[in-house]
Amino acid sequence: MDSGHWVLSFACDDRQGIVHSVTGAIAQAQGNITELQQFTSDESGRFFMRVQVQSGFDRSVFEHAVAPVVSELAADWALDYVGRRRRTLILASRAGHCLNDLLYRQRIGDLPITVAKIMANHPDLGDLASFYGVPFESHVVLPETKADFEQQVLNAVAEHDIELVVLARYMQILSPRLCEALAGRAINIHHSFLPGFKGANPYRQAHARGVKLIGATAHFVTGDLDEGPIIEQNVQRVDHADTVADMTAMGHELESRTLATAVRLYAEHRVLLDGARTVVFS
Template sequence: MTTTTREPEATADATHPRSVRFVLTLSCPDKPGIVRAVTGFLDDAGFDIAEHQQFDDHVGGRLFLRTALAGGDPRETAGTMEAAFGRLAGEFDMDFAFHDGRAQRVLVMVSKFGHCLNDLIYRWRTGTLGAELVAVVSNHEDLRPMAEAAGLPFIHIPVTAATKPAAEERLQEVIGEQRADLVVLARYMQVLSNELTAALHGRAINIHHSFLPGFKGAKPYHQAYARGVKMVGATAHYVTESLDEGPIIEQEVFRVDHVPDADALARIGRDAEAQALARAITWHCQHRILLNNTRTVVFR
């Protein structure tokens, strides 16, 4: 069961009484008294609940919770809140985090297809992405003009089979230099190593141009055309060691008929890719996604 409670929308004005200061996310084995204990702790700390959502996974026996907080002692930080919450978390065996209102820093990786990058740049510049783009990394030079026109650093890291270890080492350096919270594979046409995907666990999102779990790997639109699909989709998912099998965050789909060939399906699918990817990034950066083994809980 999913439960959602929202107060009037919070603003970015730090003096506004409803401004969200922290977001608490947690998961733990489900048993009575958890929500009462959490809300009691928050009330004792002087916080108001601006938004509360929870999901009881009766199959897996876990509770998932996201609570946005307003008010409280202005001296509190995410770190001090986590320290104070630790005793309660230990009682219920919680995996938890307090997130402050800092905009998440997003590094985008691309190859030669620019439609997803172009869409993300537009949403970022208009303030609707809910995140801060900080740099673009590519194994090709094709999209340098697009990135630099938007004022984004463009870092070219060529990749071959022989240079892949060194390229991934350089990529990790760039991620650190840019202080990136999230890495987005926006049609980046390279498979990351198991070591790198492990290092980026839970903070790397890929857009795959098919409605997973169907048509994995290369040329999914050609696979879809060969099977005569009547729907074209795109899937945004977390990156894992298994190719195109990470926990699914969002999917978008368009209906088609027998007329479009594989190239036409690819053109139609680009809108689906851009929409699914943008929503996944926004939700991740708003701390609305909790991992549930091979699945996700998404509090929209």
Template structure:
């Protein structure tokens, strides 16, 4: 009978930069019987903050709570904002969509293929059309209609569903609704949106048409965290593709769909692998 593999954990931290942080943390981990298999760090010259992501193989039976206790002295000494997660735990994720299917489909396909470490708890839409796609992938579907008059009730229903399903990450996969400031703030750092433009240019509605009118030579997509400032959240991932005067606005839209799906999926993967740390209005992404 084969023994189960030793547990692997990823630890991320942010703290004020000063000498001794890496030595202190890794020393605690070695004393706890861990083997460091990956380590990345960054000191921000702009904010004076230190960021670190370290992956360790731990002794059999070790838990996240046990590791937290093992590094407690260093965490306190250096005032660390510390997170520890076992790598085998897939992130509970809720996908929001409206009528466009391409981003939702890409996420669900990547999860089924095993290339995205998430567990999609449900697909939620303000339109009923995505129910067939969700059913195809065997994912529960919830229709929560939204109008100007019913938006507070719809958001309350969405928040209740997030709590009920123990959701850790909310992904706006071309969800064509703007969160209220209250909802955006309650999901701070755990809601990712895909904007079909290369932010900070062409914010708001119909960005491809705005880009076409300006005669741009590249179009792209931006995945960012949701904040209560529309399209102003910290940027996670971006991608561009070349276009020319031969292309119509409709062609911009069609060409952009593939870029949107790739960019959003990449951002979700990095978040689920705990590769993103916030540095004010910016992100530190450990690739």
């Protein structure tokens, strides 16, 4: 499990000399920097950094070198090895395009995730899950059973030590309690260019407004619907002749691509939170 290729990402209050301190710790561990990005937010006064390091040492030695530095900075930090597949839970409903894309990419090694389980509120996607060999559970989610279902989600998160929950066109609103419990590690795909067309039926709204581009937005899930920090967005040109059905079909690709990009960025520790915004070291 030890690749010798490490990624360290962290956020802390800005001050002088942080890069120097951190690279000093890396030099001490005889590490070779293969990628380094940093950013200071003028608004929040926070400093963000992500650095990849090749090193002959194992994790304990490397961690021993960098931990005192980032601890001293009172940083939120993560140390991982490059390319580790992160344990992922997917929530889905009926539409399979995002799920199919994520599972295909996982299988060919294009996305560093391991999908531990798929939980859905419809049985339709069971075949697809089965083809890719991923455990699938379908639950009826009604107002009266929603709390139960969400508890089972939390149980699955705990049981599989889930690092990332992906809402792959899951068509239910999560309760505030679940949003809170998954804060910063649940990603949703919304089928519009947010903040335009929040809520239900965004393609219908887009058609009615006569926009010339439709979009998709991958964002962190928060209790504030469709208002979570944005990770990735893409758009596609449409014209007056495109119906709501056409837009829905064209949106499949847009949504799949946007979600997959966001999942990759997150899985590679490239997404850091700066209040309501994200810092994305792509």
